[in-house]
Amino acid sequence: MITLKYFASLKSIAEKEEDHLDIENPITLDQLSDIISKTTPKMGEMIREKKVLISINQEMASVDTVIHDGDEVAFLPPFSGGAK
Amino acid sequence: MSTTTDSKIRIQLEDFSVTDEIEAMKKVSRNIGGITTFLGTGRELSKGENISQLNFEHYPKMAEKKLAEIREKSIKDFGIIDMSIIHRIGPIEIGENIVLIVAAGEHRGETFKACEWAIAELKRTTPIWKRETTTKGEVWVQATP
Numbered sequence: 001m002i003t004l005k006y007f008a009s010l011k012s013i014a015e016k017e018e019d020h021l022d023i024e025n026p027i028t029l030d031q032l033s034d035i036i037s038k039t040t041p042k043m044g045e046m047i048r049e050k051k052v053l054i055s056i057n058q059e060m061a062s063v064d065t066v067i068h069d070g071d072e073v074a075f076l077p078p079f080s081g082g083a084k
Numbered sequence: 085m086s087t088t089t090d091s092k093i094r095i096q097l098e099d100f101s102v103t104d105e106i107e108a109m110k111k112v113s114r115n116i117g118g119i120t121t122f123l124g125t126g127r128e129l130s131k132g133e134n135i136s137q138l139n140f141e142h143y144p145k146m147a148e149k150k151l152a153e154i155r156e157k158s159i160k161d162f163g164i165i166d167m168s169i170i171h172r173i174g175p176i177e178i179g180e181n182i183v184l185i186v187a188a189g190e191h192r193g194e195t196f197k198a199c200e201w202a203i204a205e206l207k208r209t210t211p212i213w214k215r216e217t218t219t220k221g222e223v224w225v226q227a228t229p
Contacts, residue, residue, distance in 0.1 A: 007211065007213065008224050009224040055143075055211075058145050058146035074143060074211075076211050078226045079208070079209070079210060080225045080226065
């Protein structure tokens, strides 16, 4: 089982703060976005279009990151940043 | 979420005292000859809108981890003696403290550089988000990815 976490503005888009997903084998981020698209199309679209940052176990993920059973996947809107 | 006052990295609901944090830093080493601080506070006007309240949310564990990495890299890369970073979360009123960085070194030069780098890096890499409440409603503030 993997844990999915949504933060800030993404909570209202996903309509949840946390979710759990059973996976039989390791999956890619693309595969995960396909799964999420089935229940939350807008969220899946934002992942595919790289409008959100993704971390796996509190480390930023890259396109080729593979998700394993037990991982915590977090969807992070761009950080608040701020002017200099 | 850590609320211990002796930790150099803290994310907390409560306000902090800038004076207390500076005094705590001065006790770290007798070789400290310069301390630079950055204090971020709640601003009333943002993009032409009047803000009535701010609210900060963070990703527990990851945010603390990123702040710890910033502190360690600041000490290593700029040769400062120590650094503390405190960020508040939850509701924050206009004028209240939000974030404090205290950089201490033997001389002022490295502390200015470390402090400026650390706040820029915090805003770039730390999963903390700001929600502004204006007359038009609530809006999450986002930088472009």
